Amino acid sequence: MSGSRDVVPARAWMSVVQKVGTPIMSTVLAIGVGSLIIWISGYDPVEAFAALFKGAFGGPRQIGETILRSTPLILAGLAVGYGFRAGLFNIGAEGQLMMGGLLAAWLGVELAGLTPLITIPTLLLVGALAGAAWAFVPAILKARIGAHEVITTMMFSHIARYVVSWLTAGPLKAPGQIPQTVNLSANAQIPRIQSLFSATTLEALPFFGLGRAHLGVFIAIIAAVGVWLVLRYTTLGYENRAVGLSPWAAETAGISVQWTTVKALCISGALAGLAGAVEVMGLHHRIFDQFSAGVGFTGIAVALLAKNHPIGIIAAALLFGALSAGSGTMQLEAGVSQKIILIIQALVIFFVAAEGIVNWFIRKRQKEATSGAE
Amino acid sequence: MPVLELREVTKVFPGVIANDKVSLVLEEREIVALLGENGAGKSTLMNIVYGLLSADQGEILVDGQPVKIRSSRQAIDLGIGMVHQHFMLVEPLTVTENIVLGREPGRLGIIDMKAARERVAEISERYGLRVDPDAKISELEVGLQQRVEILKALYQGARVLILDEPTAVLTPQEVRELFAVVRSLVDEGLSVVFITHKLEEVMAVADRIVVMRDGSVVGEVRPSETDEIGLARLMVGRDVVLRIDKEPSQCGDVVLEIRDLAVKSDQELDAVAGVSFTVCGGEIVAIAGVSGNGQTELVEALVGLRSPQSGSISLKGTDITHASARSSIEVGVSHIPEDRHRRGLVLPFNLAENLVLGDHRLKPYATRGVMHPREITAMAKKRIEDYDIRTPSEKVLASSLSGGNQQKVVVAREIGRNPELLVAAQPTRGLDVGAIEFVHRQILGERSAGKAVLLISLELEEVLSLADRVLVMYEGRIVKEFVAEEADAETLGYYMTGGGGTKLDDGADVSPTGSEVGA
């Protein structure tokens, strides 16, 4: 290899651009196509997105709402992303999330009266374990008989849904008309961020009036950093990645593909279960039918957009959280249905998946840029 | 007037100049061999000619007329045909169907299969390319599939035929047949570009040899004006030792002992049917055989990837018959897998990550599950240095290295671990001479260090130059054992193809024809 054929150093940053570029371009393209749809429906896209932005970041309360909605998405995104890193598609994160929420909601009521310092960590742990347990059977089936996790986790997700539906309408139902469980007592709730400040502080520093946003966001961020560290600095993460990228090479190097698969799906399930526990303890304070609101499925989108990078998942979750938080204002001020947001989310994923289209755009831009320079 | 001429063709990929002002002339009825190491730009150049890539600069002339070739369809219309390294045949279809695909005779979308068959038979007869027109592709051997590819190009009216690494997948006998075919094509008026990195092949078949290195043409010679050493020097840019002299074997204690080993294949067939042999320290034992005679399963059983049915394997007296891949590594078995892309490397991992693969749990690279990047980086840097891996840094992805450098990574890891036994399966497959020499030196180095080496190779040349003892494997059994000095390519080939079992007409088969196989 003489000089002319060596790898040009510029390539390093080009790969970074490519890594971040595709998701960003996908988002831009999705918003573009979304604008087109809004325009065709007879509304003003500029007005719509201005309202959307206002609704997501217009003030502390709005920012709080964005944070609130991003919180479970970070954890669900990590769950799916960790699985993907081992080559597993945990499409059933929703179900593991529900089981995590269910256990937290049930045990939280049972543990009323203990100090929050014990209750909250216990419930978080139990939620994570419940999620892991719910992923364990699909994991064993995958490792032992090769049953595909897409089908088994999906089926387990259905089971979880009906278990929650039955429990909230039956054995765990709180008194009253509504099929839901009893409210968690304060000792089992994750406090809202603004509750950490006194009324006078909030008056002086209105920025901390973050509305419904709760401390769970820090749990999510810590989890993201934790997953990043595990993937990068532990044999567990290393083996996980090796199996995900090349099971044959991993096997040859003495890594048990089956055992790694089981561990990966259980960790994925634990993260999803944690998402459920945090959502229940920080926001709903109880569970009811379909309390999970599709967070586990949106987590798939978050992971795909972030290309399964834990830190990228925080950013992707913020994007999806903001889209969801701003959609109400968009509908109120621009008259565009909130459900357009769901279309934009789908489009983002579509463009991430259709990476070729996006890369074509990027290349075209680069070409134009270089030809312009000549 | 040349049938094909390239003038100063340049092609730049991001970060790499694949072809740098390459000029090439192909006369009528001429065989030009395009020789160069992997990544020298041979295939890129021919893909440009065939319309699969477009040149950034330069000119292509066909029959003296400048042409722009934007698609393979256009190339075919100009009379240029190409047979790729990986065949592009539709397996469930028949030979005839594959050949006429895209240019079916008939009208209004109805294929006139009778006409198609006749036409195929006619071409087949004319060029001496015999193949059953009604056989399904999936039923044909690799050599015959290649024949179908050539027939397809001829059917489409090729006058210039480009063969991209045509011998890579063939057995020695098939190689000989291919050369005969190529010569008869030229007799019929065709011109051939023959891409390869194997020296003995160009000496045997080419009229003229064009040598490429680093994207440029570095020389042009006729076989009569040079020899393999000279070609290798031109190709690699330095002196290359083709056949390394080795010290006589200093056989030490028995390291590997295999007794009555039986292993089943994925299809539950008896792939290895009762094999026994030993390898001692300081010795290289080679297993020669045609691909698919149980070598893969034998290796997999040896390194813990496949559980044997019966028999035993022991390493320095320790039974490892049912050891896992992990414990097999830990007791000192290193393994250079035959498929480095699939089993040898995690291609999207960087070099440091690849170099620690298999040792990643052990001190000093990890303690209690936490990895130590600094130790790993230091080790990787040392391996890159020691094994001359050409890379800007240890953070480069394995997928971005050339095949030779990728194999060096595997070799560096497996030998760097300092094993008791090295199992090297096809360690030089697809490598160019420079890299082959390097790998051979490393394997011989293990031998001088008193380690045991089991070499599995389809390349007789390699077997003969490295091994102290040669075991011939046929249909799951060791059918013959040679001391290296007593073996030659033709005798080995005879036993490899079952000659020891079913008596063939010796006189016809065992007649060395010289330069094709071995030197």
Place this chain on the structure above:
Amino acid sequence: MNTVCSVLYEEADRRVNGKTSRILALVLALMLVVAFVPGCAAEEEPVAEEEPVAEEEPVVEEPALKTAMITDTAGLGDKSFNDLTWRGFEQAESELGVEVEVLESATINDYEPNLEQLAQAGYSPLVATGFLLTDTVSKVCVDYPDTMFINIDGFFEPVPANVVGVGFMENEGSYLAGVVAGLATKDTFDDRLNDKNVIGFVGGMDVPLIRKFQAGFEAGAKSVNPDVQVIGLYTGSWDDVAKGKELGLSLIDQGADVIYAAAGGCGEGTVRACQEKGALFIGVDADQYNTIANSGDVMLTSMMKNIDVVVYDLIKAAVDGDFPAGTMQVFGLKEGGVGLAPYHDFESKVPQSIKDAVQKATDAIINGTVVVPEEM
């Protein structure tokens, strides 16, 4: 959706890596699009319905009142609850000159911010549809004491000072549906009616509210046909059309020839089951003859909750200044809150005896001689 899923499963059969993962992702994205587009396609209607809002703008005159609704996650276009509420709003807009607005909730997490946003923007009263929003209303109403809230199907104990909980005596309406079904299954006015004397009930989620429907239905049927067998099944969902059909088919297999469905969107599936296997159907909430396409051949009648009327009346009360804040408002047969829809295509087939029996039962409930049970 099913075909997309099966494609996904086939794809998933291969390993998730390299090219396949991209294909998987693509299929997933398509699935998302397919999953969401119908929801959005349904939006097209309200988009059209919202047009008057835009046209409202040139009116310089200050409207009498700004009022708004938030939907549950089913959103506008559900041909039931949300659409009926919105119809009341439209009527109020054109007849009372009030300014109206609607916010749809994409997920359950939108309920609270949507309500807050409308309260902040000065809309009052705010109408929240469905008992799933009761919690949210109780929470938000505290922060906005000057805003009035109406919660359809909401039950409060006690009722906050700025809230009106709206309840319906669905059991009374269902009683009438039961009378029709109980008599029809013995009758022969349609050849799909058999002699097995079995009728069916398809519920949505198994919650007290829906049990109330079933209780009324059974009581009504037994009042005219003491030997009738009533089989009740629950889908566990409001929108699982396939489940609605599955349960419908199962009921017909067990001999049911008239099926009453109180299961939201699932009812459409039950209609299809009736059409396939030959049984009659009784709709719920709205006059489903009009809201489920091509259902006329099995749609015997519907048990209507006149949500539009109630919503209109409450907005009118707010305009007139006599909004009944802090109370539960319960609407039964007497108040015109529930009732049976016309027989439509069966008008000429249904014998007068059945019509008379319905009238008789209605009178008895209104004057109190019959008290319809709320529980089974």
